[in-house]
Amino acid sequence: MKFISQACAAALLSLAPLVAASCDYVGGNYYCSETDAVIYQNVGYSGSYQDVTSMDESSCSCSQESVSFEGSMSPLNEELSVHFRGPLELLQFGVYYPSSGNSLKKREDCDVATRHHDHKRDVAVAIVHVTSTMYVDGNGDPVASTNPSATAIYTTSSTLAPASTTTSATADDEASTSVSSSAAASSEGSSSSASVSSGSSASTSSSSASTSSTSSSGTGSGWNRVSYYTPGSANNLTFMNHQGGTAGSGTWSSCFGNSISYCAADGVSGAGSPQALDQVTVPSNKEYMIFSGVKCSDTSSGSCGYYRDDIPAYHGFGGDTKMFVFEFSMPHDDSSSYNGDMPAIWMLNAKIPRTLQYGNSDCSCWGTGCGELDLFEILSSGSEKLITHLHDGQGDNGNSQGGGGTQDYFERPTSGTLKAAVIFDGSDQTLHVVKVDGDFSSTLSASTVNKWLKESASVANLS
Template identity: 65%
Template sequence: MKFSNLAAFSTLAAFTSVASADCDYVSGNYYCSETDAVVYSNVGYSGSFMDVTNMDESTCACTQEKVTFSGAMAPLDQELSVHFRGPLKLLQFGVYYPSEGTSLKKRDATASEDCSTVIQHQHRKREAAVAVVEVTSTVYVDGDGELVSATTGSAVGFSDSAVSTAVVVTSSLAPASSAATSTAAAASSAAASSAAASSSAASSAAASSSASSSASSSAASSSSSSGASGSGWQRVSYYSPGSTTNCTFMNNEGGTAGSGVWSSCFGNSISFAASDGVSGASSAQALDEVTLASDKEYMIFSGVDCSDDSIGDCGYYRGDIPAYHGFGGKTKMFVFEFLMPHDYSSSTNEDMPAIWMLNAKIPRTLQYGDSTCSCWSTGCGEVDLFEILSSGSEKLITHIHDGQGNDGTSTGGGGTQDYFARPTSSSLKAAVIFDGSDESIHVLEVSGDFGSTLSAATVEEWLNTSGSSAALSS
């Protein structure tokens, strides 16, 4: 999502499966079946990326060093920032961590089970058979659908403009009951205690770090998980129009309105966002109920300033910026309610809304610009949650970009060409659940309220939503 229109998607079989799949090729991209949920499995690997260690204004150059990582969800267990591009209206956003001792287990549907409570969490229930996508290798095709290259783990790079897309389309029909689902694991006791404290933190529009830094340690950096029976999930961050708790809205307007900086070398840094989402501000403000126009962006960090290193080190970041922690940990959940109405007011990224996550190191150095000034191009991690790939499209795609299954470049990862329906006139509620216990990420539509707590049963029902699955290769 961040830079390139050429995405390295992955698929189980060779190109012959692409040709036989029931998919449509539209504006350089393939779309297969509408879905309510996508489940990524086998998330996490051992690898490295190049981390920024300095941004030199005198030479306009950045220096980097190699950082290694390993384990379930890595590198996506590191702190993430959450990004939004218009046209989009955000109505709710929240972050949850498991309460102490929580363990959520998949409930297998049986003939005697009343499935009505599960089905109510699926806005658009599909037929009994759903498309299941397994992702283990990479296939590139050109604009005519012809095979360019396939790989099972080595890096492939193309500069030829004729290579316009890469496709994931190995779809097989399977009973809905066999679609991938998983367990949502618990976070550590330390994460739970901080999460509980956060629910009583100040809910003023300012969302300053001082009010919630100690209460949001889990939201910023928790990375451990354990399993036992328990009570559910605790909300540690929340936004509704005009009000925030442990959320900091930012954009890339540094140097324009009292926060952040601008330079001829690196342009505008991140800054506090004003309540309209598009202007800069001198201090943190809560977003009003606004519809972000095409190609305009803002992002959300936690309310914990990077000067608070008791919950982890933010690493290097550009000087004189409002630097805040993101949301870390192997097990965590993000919830959203949003609309994406049509808007053709921009000459770039026209009517192409998106919601995605980045390794929080990226915007704290340079989100757009010289690739050596962020860790993005070397695979430190991005998750595209709901992204429109061509102007005016009604189909939202999800994809993971990191080095998994590749050699550490951002062209690894995987995804599916099944899609969510774009919510243009009525809002969509969604949950994104990172489960460190079984190395999965669930991106799914849900219903119900996003209260200060969510019961284990509610989240279990969400996890049982049938949909597409994408198994990442090691």
């Protein structure tokens, strides 16, 4: 589904020796260093995408109109749905927002608890700086877009991969690490990525990272949990899948196939009403998704825009600043089917599944860049390396396969579970995907969230 332009491919080839020196090429994808966190910087831009306005069953066609957006985190500040593909067992999921009436604080002003830890932990972090499209001349040197010899190449990210370092971060003792510059591409998998990191020296890349904003996602009185799931219990969220027309919800047509539907407790079947997922391991190539518990008919929460007729339509999770937490396992299975043993967790602009997630590209906004964020994705069958990548038009000349990513990876939790937080910080345009520990209680203090950020950011000298 993701493509690499010829110009991008040429750039990747020119950097191949750098990749080969520090990364492994497996199953069509590069994998570099294991990481505990990925921080996306400079997220959000001004652009537009084609939004669906109608779906015509008689002609099997869809109409679209242009929708413009701008600002911090855009278009990922729009409502998002959260998607899961097996083999996967979900143990916890939650959504948090900052407590109302509190402004975001600078990391250096945070509670002292965020600066002093009495434990040690191996931490590695990858930094992805999402940039605008770069133009080069015939020699590969940067030029203005108006230059007659200019060619657009999608050098969309600069990736820093500090070595895993045992740290005990305090105000007086920040961790220091070595930093390596890498370049990589992936051309396989349902959500594979094409990214080029800086070909300059590590010191140049490090300088770019160190000049970023240092504001923190923690607020003065913390974060409130608005939606939460544990097996058998779902509070203010709705499980769905793609079984429309089979079990009392959603619809089916020869034009557009099965719509979304309520998901049964087994995670695989459809249902006629909302159900909480049981403690189940969903098998390979089976998917479900999570929306909020608020129906689109509740206009007090804003408009969902156009969505397919006769579906259970719910709002997603919007906002510049928000946090998602997960606890999950991804055990191996022996499936040889399409997407066999390739689990994934990702986010989509919630408009996409409410129209057509798979099928005619004119029937969703996905192809024109309304937003996808791959959080934890296996790119080849049986792999134990989870990749993250942002897909929208930023940095890729309007191509939805752009954005940025890293070939550093999280270790797949095949036994036991992985806990993680995904933190959108609209105040400084950063997006953090971070392994965490501790409980996901109904409220989280600013010091707790800032500790999660601090443990990773300090390794890259961002604190």
